[in-house]
Amino acid sequence: MKIAIAQLNYHIGNFEGNLAKMLRAVDAARQQEADLICFSELATCGYPPRDFLEFDDFIRLARETVEKLAEAAQGIAIVVGSPSKNPRIEGKDLFNSAYFLADGQIRQVQHKTLLPTYDIFDEYRYFEPAGQWQVVEYQGKRIALTVCEDIWNIGNENPLYTVCPMDEMLDQQPDFMLNLSASPFSHTQAEERLHVLRSNVERYQLPIFYVNHCGAQTELIFDGGSLVVSPGGQVHDELPYFEECIRTYELEEVIRNGHHKPQAREKIALMHDALVLGVRDYFQKLRFRDAIVGLSGGIDSALVLVLAARALGQDHVRALLMPSQFSSGHSVTDARQLARNLGVQYDIIPIEGIYQAYERALEPHFWATEFGIAEENIQSRARGMLLMAFSNKFGNILLNTSNKSELAVGYGTLYGDMCGGLSVIGDLYKTEVVEMCRHINREEEIIPQNIIDKPPSAELRPDQKDTDSLPPYDVLDKILYEYIENRRDPDDIVQMGFSEAVVRRALRLVNINEFKRHQTAPVLRVSPKAFGMGRRMPIVGKYLA
C-alpha cells in the first residue's frame, strides 16, 4: 500500500481555499500512485478555529468541504480532519474527527479522545471525547486513526489523561498508525515530537505516519516536520520544517526500516525560520503587503526589521527613525546603516517639535513637577503615533518590537513602543535577541556590530541604561525562564543561586505588569510558554505582587 502524507498550510475559515489546496494535493498523490492520502487535524476549517466552532453555519461549511473531498476520493482514499456534530443531546455538541473517505463516500469517522486543554489549547471547550474506537479496514490493511493529542499520553512521566486510544484499538490488530496533527512549533517541539512518536512505536510495535500542519495562524506557528517512523523506532522520513510538502511511502518499505538523516535542529536557527514564516503568514492571510517598523538604533527593532524584510521582501518594509534630544548620535547612524544594508526605505522624523507641543499643552497642569515617567512616555508615545499615522495613511502594518524580557517586567510604554499589530520577537528573551542577531550576521555584517554590542537603553532620558532599573539580562532572563517556562516556585529559583531580593523583585514585576501584556499585540510563539493565549493570568491577583 502506498501512503501519501500532505503537510499543508491551511487558513482558518477559508473553506474554499483549503478545499482547493487539498484537491490539488489529491491529484499530486494520484500521480505518485498513492492508495491513500492523509491531511491533518481540522484541515477543512484550519486550526485553531476557536469560537467560530460555535456557529452552526461554520460546522455546515466544514461538513460540505468533507463531502466535496469525498467526491474526489475515487481510486484513492482520503483521510482528513474536520469537526463533526455529536448526535447525543448530552455532552458537548461537537467531536474533533478524522474522516475516512473512499469510493466517493464518507466511509468511517473516528473521533479524537484526548482533548488538550492547557497552554494554547482549548479543545474541551468545544469537543466531546470519543468513547468508541474502530480501526479502518482498507485494501486488506487495518489502520488505527488517531488525532494529535491521542498519542501524547505515552512516553511522558505525568500523563494528563486516564485513557489511551491506541490501547483501546490494539486488540483489533492494526497494521499501522495514522495520526492527524496540528501541533504548533516551539524550539523544543521537534525533539519532543520524535520522542512521543518513538514511545508509541515502541509500545505498539507498529509503524506510524504523523501528518502535521505547517504555516502560521496569528501567534501559532505550525512547523510541519511530519514524520514516518518504522516499527523498529528509526525515522523513515521527516518532512521539511516550515514548508508545504507531499510525499508518498510504500508501507512495506517503511516496515523494513528507516534510514533518514536528521534535519538540522539548531534552536536559534529554527526560531528564526519560524518567525519569518509567522510574519509572512500573518500578512498573507490578512491580505496585507507592507509593514512599517520604528528603528531606534537598538537591537530589538534591528532584528524585527531584518525578519520583516526576509518575510515580506525589502520593498514591502519601511522604517521610521524618530530621534529625540536624548538619542545618542550613533542611534541614527546605526539605524540608517542597517536600513541601507537591507535596502529598506527609511525616513527620519525628529520628535522634538511634537514633544514640545505636549509640554506646552501640559505646562499649566504639570508645572513644578519633575521630569519623570510621564515625560519619558510622551516620547515613546509620540513615536507610536507617528508610526500609526504612517500605517493609517499608507496601509503599512506596524510591527511591534518588544522582546520577552521587556514584556515580562513591563519595561515598555503602553501605546508607545508597545504599539503594533503583531509582536514579532515578543517570545525571545533579550539574550536570545542577541543570539539571533549573531546568527543573522554569521556570514556577513547585516546588522551593524555596534547595534549588537552597545548597552541596551530606552534613550528616554540622558544616559539612561536598562540596567539602571533592571538586573543584567543574562541574570534576569534566567530567572524569568525558570518562572515563566518552568513555572518554578520563587524559593526554588532562589535555591538555584540567585539573590532573593532580585528574584522577588523580578517575579513581582512580572505579576503586576499583567495589565500591560493584556493590551499587547499577539506574540509569535516560539517557546513552550509564550505570553498571550497560552498564559492566562489574573490582573487583580495579589500573588507575589
Add this chain to the structure above:
Amino acid sequence: MKIAIAQLNYHIGNFEGNLAKMLRAVDAARQQEADLICFSELATCGYPPRDFLEFDDFIRLARETVEKLAEAAQGIAIVVGSPSKNPRIEGKDLFNSAYFLADGQIRQVQHKTLLPTYDIFDEYRYFEPAGQWQVVEYQGKRIALTVCEDIWNIGNENPLYTVCPMDEMLDQQPDFMLNLSASPFSHTQAEERLHVLRSNVERYQLPIFYVNHCGAQTELIFDGGSLVVSPGGQVHDELPYFEECIRTYELEEVIRNGHHKPQAREKIALMHDALVLGVRDYFQKLRFRDAIVGLSGGIDSALVLVLAARALGQDHVRALLMPSQFSSGHSVTDARQLARNLGVQYDIIPIEGIYQAYERALEPHFWATEFGIAEENIQSRARGMLLMAFSNKFGNILLNTSNKSELAVGYGTLYGDMCGGLSVIGDLYKTEVVEMCRHINREEEIIPQNIIDKPPSAELRPDQKDTDSLPPYDVLDKILYEYIENRRDPDDIVQMGFSEAVVRRALRLVNINEFKRHQTAPVLRVSPKAFGMGRRMPIVGKYLA
C-alpha cells in the same frame, strides 16, 4: 441544625486577606449560633485563579489556608472551596474541591465533577473531574456537597455533561444540598440561577443552600444573590446582590417552606450596580484610588464618569476635556455641565497645537494626500496621550469609554479612544448606554439631557455622524446581539427581517476587527457574552471576513 452561608468578596491570591475575612465570618456565624458555615468555591485563593494554579507554591498556600481554617472549626463546622492535589499520576494534577472541616480537622473532601470549560470558564485546563461521591454525615444529618457547575446539568435542554453528581449521591439519602459557587453576573443570571436551583430541588426533593461569591475580579463581577430554596421549590431567602452578607438559617424552617419576597431585578439597574462594583473592586484590589476620564461631551464618556464617581467618590475622579477644531460648541458646555453636576474636577486642554505639531512633522511625508483616517486618528490619539500623561504624572488610572457596539464593529481608534486600564461600558450596546443614562436621570438631571439626545458623533471631521458609516444603532445593536450573544448564523439573522447587505457588512466588521479588540482593556462583563476572555476568535480567520 443551623446553617450559615457567607457570601464574601475574595481577592485572587490574597490568601491572608481571604483567611482573615473567613475567620471573621466564622466568629459572626458562631454568634448567630450556627452549627455550620459555608463559604464558596475556591474561596481560599479567589476565583478565577487562572494559571496561578500551575504553581506548587500557590497550591501550598491554599492548603495552608484550609488548615488554618480547620483549626478554627471548633464547635462549628466549616465548608470551604479550595484546590487540592490529585494523588494519581494520571489525569490533571488538581481537583477543585469542597473541604468539610470539623473538630479542628479536615474531615472530608468532595471534588467537583462538572468542570465548566466554555465562555469565560477554563476549569478543565486545571482540574480532574471527581469520580467518587460521598455525602458528609454531621450532627445526624447527611449533606450532599457540590461545587457550582455540578448542579447546572439539570434543568437545561442541552446538557453539557453525561453525568450528574447529585444522581450519584441520591442513594446515600442526603438531607439537604449545599452548593459552593463562583458564578459571575450577567443580566440574565439571577433568573437562570433560580431556574437551575428549582430544577434541582424538584428533581431531588431536597432543600438547597447555594453560596455564591460577590465582588469583582477584573472583568468578572460576582453578584452574590446566594439562595436558600425549600423542598417545595419556594425561595426561602435570597441574599442581596453585589454585597457581602452572612445569614444563618434553621434547617427545619427551610424545610417548612419559603416566604421570600423577590428582590428587584430590572436589567439596566442590575447592570448599573454591577458596573459600579466592577470599577470599585478593580481599584481596591489593585490598590489604586483615583481615576481619570476623557470627557468628549458624548454619551459614552458621560456614563463612564457617572459610574466612576459613584464607584470611587467624586473626589477620586477627574475629567479632561480636549476639544479640537471639529468639536461642536455644545461638546465642551455639556461636558463641563456634567462635571459640575457630579462635583468632579475637570481641566480643558485644546489639542490643536499638538495636532499642528504632528501636521508639521508629517508634512514632508503626507504632502498631496487628503485629510483622512490618519488625520482623524491623530486627534483621537493626541487625547489618549494627554490622558496617559496625566495618568503617569498623578497616578490616576485611565478609564476606557468604548461601548460594545463600537468595539464590535471597530469604530474606535487603537491607542486613541481605545486607551485605558479598564473598559467600563464595553459590554453595553449603545442602546443600553442610552437606557442606563435615562435610568441615572430618572429622578434628577445628572447627565445633561442634551448629551443623551444629540446624534452620536466622533467629531473627528466636520459634521461627522456615526450613522455616516454605520447603520442606526437600534438596527445595528439587534444584529450584533443575535450574532454575538446568540451566535446566530448570518442567514438566520437576515430571516429575522434585516437587510442582507447590512447584516453581511456588520458581521464582516465584527470579524475583521478582532485585532483591535485583542489590544483593548479588560471589559467589565454584564451580559452572557462579553468581549474578552469569554469570546475567543481567530485574528487571521477568513470566516465572514
